[in-house]
Amino acid sequence: MNSSDVYWVYNPLWHVLGNIGPNANKRRRDRAPSPAAISLIRDVLLSEKEPPTTKASAPMFFDELDTRAQPDIRPVPDDTQGFRIRLDLRYTKPPVWRRLVLPGDITLDRLHDVIQAAMGWEDCHLHRFRSDADLRSPAFITTWDVSQGDTGVWENEVRLDQIVSAVGDTIGYEYDFGDCWDHLLRVEEVLPEPPAEIELVTGRRACPPEDCGGVGGHDELAAWVESGHADSHLPPVFENAQQALEWLPDGWHPAAFDIEHARGLPDDLNNA
Missing domain, CATH: 3.10.290.30 (MM3350-like)
Structure with missing residues (x-):
């Protein structure tokens, strides 16, 4: 497997994880991966199949993943509960x-x-x-x-x-x-x-604010608000408290x- 194959196969995975992982830039929503990309990468990570090792073998691997099982549903019951x-x-x-x-x-x-x-x-x-x-x-x-x-x-x-x-x-x-x-x-x-x-x-x-960066981003915001907006707890994604307060929904408190x-x-x- 040469260096170009490594890049072709794994660079998309690295890009997606870079946007949704713990080191993601939570304010760069314009760079978020598409839902289809996230779904595909998640299927790769959860799959028991061996991942592709070359550019030539990758399409077949992804095609197999895309043939997803359909959910089982019961018949409509006679009586509604x-x-x-x-x-x-x-x-x-x-x-x-x-x-x-x-x-x-x-x-x-x-x-x-x-x-x-x-x-x-x-x-x-x-x-x-x-x-x-x-x-x-x-x-x-x-x-x-x-x-x-x-x-x-x-x-x-x-x-x-x-x-x-x-x-x-x-x-x-x-x-x-x-x-x-x-x-x-x-x-x-x-x-x-x-x-x-x-x-x-x-x-x-409270419901987390939209686009706050997932559970990790929510935890950082919650700790900052519950600390009384202490500078020591300011989430690193913000430059200062004023910027964070302007971004947060009015009156948001994690316990409310x-x-x-x-x-x-x-x-x-x-x-x-």
């Missing part, structure tokens, strides 16, 4: 989480809207649902994927109760493939009847969660 679900933003400490009561017949595209509202995201990045919590589990395609010519199981046509049915069942939800926010939805209780309305029951801690505001957002879906 409800679910009490805990939604966790994974790897945050202390955890950022919400508790929701949802009807089993809610489709994944509408569930996406509920998650965005309940968490406090701004829905300005791509997303996808996985059939389980495992990062390697099959994913559903979104409307954006369809517009790009991708094929698969479309989230708009899949109900929640076609994926989960019992306490402990899980679904994965990814948002912003640059910051890589991974959420876990876990069934806490199966209700005999669906709720009349979607309900946000409770939750803890405005449940009344968040409750009003999913209610809009009940009237749609």
Whole structure:
């Protein structure tokens, strides 16, 4: 394997990891890799196949990875139930989480809207649902994927109760493939009847600011705010406290969660 082959095969991987890894420049959003690139690189890292060693062998390797398994879905049940679900933003400490009561017949595209509202995201990045919590589990395609010519199981046509049915069942939800926010939805209780309305029951801690650099960037911002904006805790991505305060959402504090505001957002879906 010569030096040009090494560069051709591994330089794309290095570029992506340079943008999403721990040493990423969190303010250079214009250089973020595409969702397709991140997905492909993640599949390379998680694959049990031997990686390509030459430029000639790489296309076949990537073609095999692109033939992804499709998620398994159950038939639509005869009776619609409800679910009490805990939604966790994974790897945050202390955890950022919400508790929701949802009807089993809610489709994944509408569930996406509920998650965005309940968490406090701004829905300005791509997303996808996985059939389980495992990062390697099959994913559903979104409307954006369809517009790009991708094929698969479309989230708009899949109900929640076609994926989960019992306490402990899980679904994965990814948002912003640059910051890589991974959420876990876990069934806490199966209700005999669906709720009349979607309900946000409770939750803890604020949603991270958009484009803050993932869990690492959030942790730095949280430590700085909770220190009373001490210079010693200023995230290195900012030149000074004034710049950081101007960038942060007004009044953002990691421990604060405005449940009344968040409750009003999913209610809009009940009237749609």
